[in-house]
Amino acid sequence: MNPGLLFLTECIGVVAFALSGAAKAIDKDLDLFGIIVLGVTTASGGGVVRDLLLGVTPPAMFQNPVYAELALFTSLSMFLLVRYGFGSPYARRRLDRVIELCDAVGLGIFAVTGAHAAIAAGYGDNGFLAVFVGTLTGVGGGMLRDIMAREIPFVLTKNIYALAALAGAYLYYHLQAAGVSAAMTAGATLTFVIRLLAERFGWQLPRAHPKEPIPKKEEIL
Amino acid sequence: MNPGLLFLTECIGVVAFALSGAAKAIDKDLDLFGIIVLGVTTASGGGVVRDLLLGVTPPAMFQNPVYAELALFTSLSMFLLVRYGFGSPYARRRLDRVIELCDAVGLGIFAVTGAHAAIAAGYGDNGFLAVFVGTLTGVGGGMLRDIMAREIPFVLTKNIYALAALAGAYLYYHLQAAGVSAAMTAGATLTFVIRLLAERFGWQLPRAHPKEPIPKKEEIL
Amino acid sequence: MNPGLLFLTECIGVVAFALSGAAKAIDKDLDLFGIIVLGVTTASGGGVVRDLLLGVTPPAMFQNPVYAELALFTSLSMFLLVRYGFGSPYARRRLDRVIELCDAVGLGIFAVTGAHAAIAAGYGDNGFLAVFVGTLTGVGGGMLRDIMAREIPFVLTKNIYALAALAGAYLYYHLQAAGVSAAMTAGATLTFVIRLLAERFGWQLPRAHPKEPIPKKEEIL
Numbered sequence A, B, C: 001m002n003p004g005l006l007f008l009t010e011c012i013g014v015v016a017f018a019l020s021g022a023a024k025a026i027d028k029d030l031d032l033f034g035i036i037v038l039g040v041t042t043a044s045g046g047g048v049v050r051d052l053l054l055g056v057t058p059p060a061m062f063q064n065p066v067y068a069e070l071a072l073f074t075s076l077s078m079f080l081l082v083r084y085g086f087g088s089p090y091a092r093r094r095l096d097r098v099i100e101l102c103d104a105v106g107l108g109i110f111a112v113t114g115a116h117a118a119i120a121a122g123y124g125d126n127g128f129l130a131v132f133v134g135t136l137t138g139v140g141g142g143m144l145r146d147i148m149a150r151e152i153p154f155v156l157t158k159n160i161y162a163l164a165a166l167a168g169a170y171l172y173y174h175l176q177a178a179g180v181s182a183a184m185t186a187g188a189t190l191t192f193v194i195r196l197l198a199e200r201f202g203w204q205l206p207r208a209h210p211k212e213p214i215p216k217k218e219e220i221l
Helices: A003-027 A032-054 A066-083 A089-123 A127-148 A162-177 A183-201 B003-027 B032-054 B066-083 B089-123 B127-148 B162-177 B183-201 C003-027 C032-054 C066-083 C089-123 C127-148 C162-177 C183-201
Strands: none
Touching: A003 A032, A003 A066, A003 A089, A003 A127, A032 A066, A032 A089, A032 A127, A032 B032, A032 C032, A032 C162, A089 A127, A089 A162, A089 A183, A127 A162, A127 B127, A127 C127, A162 A183, A162 B032, B003 B032, B003 B066, B003 B089, B003 B127, B032 B066, B032 B089, B032 B127, B032 C032, B089 B127, B089 B162, B089 B183, B127 B162, B127 C127, B162 B183, B162 C032, C003 C032, C003 C066, C003 C089, C003 C127, C032 C066, C032 C089, C032 C127, C089 C127, C089 C162, C089 C183, C127 C162, C162 C183
């Protein structure tokens, strides 16, 4: 993939994830600093976890602050938009759709760039590591966001979210191992398409559906 | 300890922790993927935290995927068992008792193998590090599980849980330093026995028991 | 800064943060071990996160256990104080004020010593890293405390908390780059003063104030 194009798509992912973090913080009525912290955490968190697992210290976000700065300005813009004039329900619905679209783009981008980072760090022969780390890079920021906002992480409850990231990272890994030049594009696109289709058609993975609640241990022992 | 036997007991710990994570996910009505994620996180989380603290990157779970695969299949089996036919309250009570037994085994195994990993990484002369890391390996997976499931970590509220792991890691460290060949068995057994006795007899550590709630800071300043 | 004086002030920060963690645990009715775990986590958590980001393994808290021991004895003392005789509302109010004062001191100390650790690890020319890591060292322990106690992290909701740490780390970084010998004292004092003034005068950062709740995605798609 063209480096300039890669940088551009990474920036789209950062913006989308920062928007989703800032939107969550506004939803929780946090102040401006909380909005920025949650936006930057969501946009950077997956990459930091990835770099810690790969032993890349300090993590990439500190070696090139442009991503954190972009996340900061995105969060600030979201704050200003909601506070001054973008607060009508109609405007918010449009914004929500844009965020959802960007989020799917970001999920795909980060899943393949995460797997790429594992290969670049010299673990190209360990497909398990590359795919796992790619998936984690895609979903990690959103998990930190939800834990900090005191919610069950979205990735555990949202239909076909982590699975979409896993599929994209998996496809990317095997295509690049086969020398396909469009491996990144293909992997990111797969994640994006699965995610959008799952949302559109309400795809759900099965639940265990216990008919009554599991009895507490205290009642049995 | 015999390497084959060590591997077998580690597998028991992985299975037990994966079961407890999957059971928690089913309790929270997560879907199949959420069940697998929580099962794998519970089984692997302590080891990943341990390896990050010791500077072992990528963590051991990525160097030999057999543990993650075992946790995955365990979580999947738990899902199938609860969904198809193992859902009667009587069956669940038996399952809960098995999980509790396995959990105590796993806690002991991971506490001593965690301390062992610290020694193997070259920190054998730092007993504080070895015992602390061993305790954390034992309790870390369960902490991540509870934080992701939006509960106060079990380790903070359950009677004599982390203390049992600490005792086992401590005994193991001092026995192996004295050259006792059965150090691992002794440490893991101590943790196991303390944990079961605490559960059986309802051992509790004291609480601070404030008679009235602590006044909010806002009311005082 | 004089090393002995630095060590003394670090100890004040450890004691203050351990007190705040133990107080939170008592508020949640955890047992003695939970109180100690939360106290030690709050006092050590920021430094561990800092060292993981900087690639310093094992983290400093394991290389010199005096800080963890100090946090342990502080948490134990807090437990004894509340359980035996220090439980009157009047006594608790005085204690709360002392904790708040110490917490502001600790925040300042850890913000500048965190930035100092980044410089000492060889990243002195990366101001973004040093200031970010300093801020994180200041607020990290409290964030872990609140996540483990199942609350939205204090740092996201408390008025001017992380911003005070950021300001102190920023001032310290630029003063030490200019060769000012009192850089640490100045940075820590700035954080301390901002934090106390914010509390005294109720300074608040703006919120986005949506007039109605943001509509759920399910209602729109």
